[in-house]
Amino acid sequence: MSTAKFWSISFLVAAALLLLTRGFFTNEYFYFAGYVVLQYIVLSTAWNILGGYTGYTNFGVGAFFAVGAYSSVVLHKLTSLPVPVMIVVGGLMSGILGFGMGYLTLRLRGVFFAIATLALAIVAQTFIVNWDFVGGSRGVYVIRPQQAPLYGSYIQYLYSLMLILSWVSVAIARTIERSRLGLGFNAIRDDEAAAEAAGVPTLRLKLISTTLSGALMGMAGAPLPYYVTYLDPTSSFNLSYAVNSVAMPLIGGMTSWIGPVIGAVLLGTIQQLATVTISSALNLLIVGVLLIAFVIIAPNGIVGLVQARRRARLR
Amino acid sequence: MRRGTDHGRGREDAAIARGRWVRVCGLAFVPLTGMVSLDLAVNAVVAGLLLGGFYAAVTVGVTISFGMLEIVNIAHPAFIMLGSFVAYIVNSNFGIDPILIGVVMAPVFFLVGMAVYQIYFYAFEQRGEESIQGLAFFFGLLFVGEVALILVFGVDYRFVEASYIGPSLHFGFVDLPLRMLTPCLVSLLMLGVLQVFLGRTFIGRAILAVSQDRLALQLMAANPTRVKRIAFGISIATASVAGALLIIIQPVEPSVGRDYIGRIFAICVLGGMTSFPGMLAGAMLIGIVESITATFYGPSWAPAVAFGFLLLTLAVRPAGILGR
Numbered sequence: 061m062s063t064a065k066f067w068s069i070s071f072l073v074a075a076a077l078l079l080l081t082r083g084f085f086t087n088e089y090f091y092f093a094g095y096v097v098l099q100y101i102v103l104s105t106a107w108n109i110l111g112g113y114t115g116y117t118n119f120g121v122g123a124f125f126a127v128g129a130y131s132s133v134v135l136h137k138l139t140s141l142p143v144p145v146m147i148v149v150g151g152l153m154s155g156i157l158g159f160g161m162g163y164l165t166l167r168l169r170g171v172f173f174a175i176a177t178l179a180l181a182i183v184a185q186t187f188i189v190n191w192d193f194v195g196g197s198r199g200v201y202v203i204r205p206q207q208a209p210l211y212g213s214y215i216q217y218l219y220s221l222m223l224i225l226s227w228v229s230v231a232i233a234r235t236i237e238r239s240r241l242g243l244g245f246n247a248i249r250d251d252e253a254a255a256e257a258a259g260v261p262t263l264r265l266k267l268i269s270t271t272l273s274g275a276l277m278g279m280a281g282a283p284l285p286y287y288v289t290y291l292d293p294t295s296s297f298n299l300s301y302a303v304n305s306v307a308m309p310l311i312g313g314m315t316s317w318i319g320p321v322i323g324a325v326l327l328g329t330i331q332q333l334a335t336v337t338i339s340s341a342l343n344l345l346i347v348g349v350l351l352i353a354f355v356i357i358a359p360n361g362i363v364g365l366v367q368a369r370r371r372a373r374l375r
Numbered sequence: 376m377r378r379g380t381d382h383g384r385g386r387e388d389a390a391i392a393r394g395r396w397v398r399v400c401g402l403a404f405v406p407l408t409g410m411v412s413l414d415l416a417v418n419a420v421v422a423g424l425l426l427g428g429f430y431a432a433v434t435v436g437v438t439i440s441f442g443m444l445e446i447v448n449i450a451h452p453a454f455i456m457l458g459s460f461v462a463y464i465v466n467s468n469f470g471i472d473p474i475l476i477g478v479v480m481a482p483v484f485f486l487v488g489m490a491v492y493q494i495y496f497y498a499f500e501q502r503g504e505e506s507i508q509g510l511a512f513f514f515g516l517l518f519v520g521e522v523a524l525i526l527v528f529g530v531d532y533r534f535v536e537a538s539y540i541g542p543s544l545h546f547g548f549v550d551l552p553l554r555m556l557t558p559c560l561v562s563l564l565m566l567g568v569l570q571v572f573l574g575r576t577f578i579g580r581a582i583l584a585v586s587q588d589r590l591a592l593q594l595m596a597a598n599p600t601r602v603k604r605i606a607f608g609i610s611i612a613t614a615s616v617a618g619a620l621l622i623i624i625q626p627v628e629p630s631v632g633r634d635y636i637g638r639i640f641a642i643c644v645l646g647g648m649t650s651f652p653g654m655l656a657g658a659m660l661i662g663i664v665e666s667i668t669a670t671f672y673g674p675s676w677a678p679a680v681a682f683g684f685l686l687l688t689l690a691v692r693p694a695g696i697l698g699r
Contacts (some may be wrong), residue, residue, distance in 0.1 A: 152697065164689065165690075179682040
């Protein structure tokens with residue numbers, strides 16, 4: 061797909077989702093469900109910038125996501141800024157967290173980074189639990205404004221914001237993929253020592269990758285307080301965010317920007333359906349089992365399967 | 376969302392319950408401006424040593440799998456949880472001693488561990504895709520284990536009954552609660568047995584050899600895969616005992632295991648990855664620091680301690696405190 065084609069098609073898809081849904085879906089539930097799927101597109105795309113392109117595994121998605129959400133809570137209590145500004149601030153905070161994490165651990169083997177991110181989620185949660193201003197372990201209520209700023213209901217407004225955000229993050233991921241930066245990331249993933257020897261500034265690139273990935277996760281989390289209206293540490297730091305953000309790119313395919321999108325739409329939709337029809341605990345089990353099954357049977361995800369079939373046909 | 380919040384409250388209760396044995400003098404919080412009494416501090420250190428002894432049992436499996444075999448088994452806490460719940464089921468139905476259950480079930484866990492390694496070997500090691508896919512595999516296992524336990528047992532806290540849960544020994548002003556002392560002693564015993572096994576037996580030496588030089592072992596006509604399979608089985612078998620010890624020390628619900636991830640790997644890295652004495656020293660250090668934190672600042676801060684140590688070690692001295 062050429063660059064011009066990508067921009068026009070993705071813009072049309074986003075615009076169609078934004079406009080057509082207003083006409084077709086009168087039930088508010090669609091926006092609640094759609095918001096979650098879009099949020100996972102942002103999260104899995106963000107995870108894939110570090111995990112798929114650069115080859116470093118981040119299990120602390122919940123921490124970055126919740127830092128974005130809680131920075132919005134702080135802003136909500138202190139100011140009356142509009143949500144888009146909160147998204148930017150949430151992104152900044154999580155980006156700083158990503159930079160710090162990367163700076164402390166990335167000089168070592170990648171495994172240590174993965175373990176440190178796992179522990180990071182627990183420690184960030186400890187801090188929030190002990191911070192009374194944002195509700196501590198009791199949680200905090202966030203009252204939505206009565207009127208949505210532009211049109212429709214407030215949930216429609218949040219849905220539109222998340223749609224724009226997911227379009228932006230997919231566009232960022234694709235731009236990186238085709239740029240010198242992306243080549244550097246891939247070099248690190250394939251062989252870090254060789255990349256370093258060939259003159260790739262590995263530490264700097266890794267820091268760019270962690271910062272960018274963390275920032276996008278924070279941006280995805282920033283509107284969350286307005287979406288749920290009640291935020292508590294256990295639900296906002298939930299391990300299921302990390303499992304989903306890891307599972308979606310792995311199931312979709314990690315090498316290309318389309319992989320996380322496929323994974324997020326597929327898994328996100330399955331989960332929404334399973335939550336309504338079966339139970340919310342069981343749908344987490346589905347994700348975990350699918351993740352294990354895919355890494356064993358199809359390590360390159362759906363995109364990998366399609367590519368293999370195409371290659372076989374050409375031969 | 377509803378269930379999530381109840382869950383959160385339960386977690387806090389557990390933190391308080393955990394704190395109960397740590398803050399030995401019954402003071403939840405001592406203002407920094409106030410006098411730090413000597414007996415409080417001594418009791419905190421003693422409680423920390425006992426806690427550290429127990430942490431060694433939790434970590435020894437990861438020292439074998441991560442340190443020696445370089446298999447990043449982040450699902451180890453899930454196996455420990457499984458051990459806890461097996462101990463809970465048998466204990467609540469038949470009233471058998473939890474430690475005995477842990478030891479008797481260890482061979483079953485050994486077989487489970489061998490099976491998991493076999494899958495890991497065929498799916499990842501053989502294909503040379505150990506990095507992200509392998510990590511995601513264990514991450515998936517961790518998550519599936521937790522969710523499966525929640526589906527079966529719910530998020531209620533479970534505990535076991537045994538004669539040594541409750542009474543304490545007293546030496547002057549020092550308290551030794553038996554529910555802490557017994558796990559600590561069992562853990563040290565297990566560590567000693569494993570140390571002798573690794574040093575004296577043929578298989579044990581082969582495991583050490585795998586951790587040092589896999590190619591050389593192959594040249595000696597030994598099969599590294601078989602040795603690793605046995606070693607990984609042993610590492611999971613320790614989770615059976617560690618799980619039984621855990622449910623003696625504190626009430627357990629499925630997501631408690633998550634708190635141990637940071638702790639386990641912090642201790643493993645602190646101890647220099649491969650050595651048992653180093654690991655024990657790391658465990659004692661974390662135990663004491665956590666216990667002091669819980670006594671003087673409140674138990675809700677304790678989980679942050681292990682992570683702080685992990686980051687500090689990784690940043691300053693990645694070879695560990697007793698490392699080369």
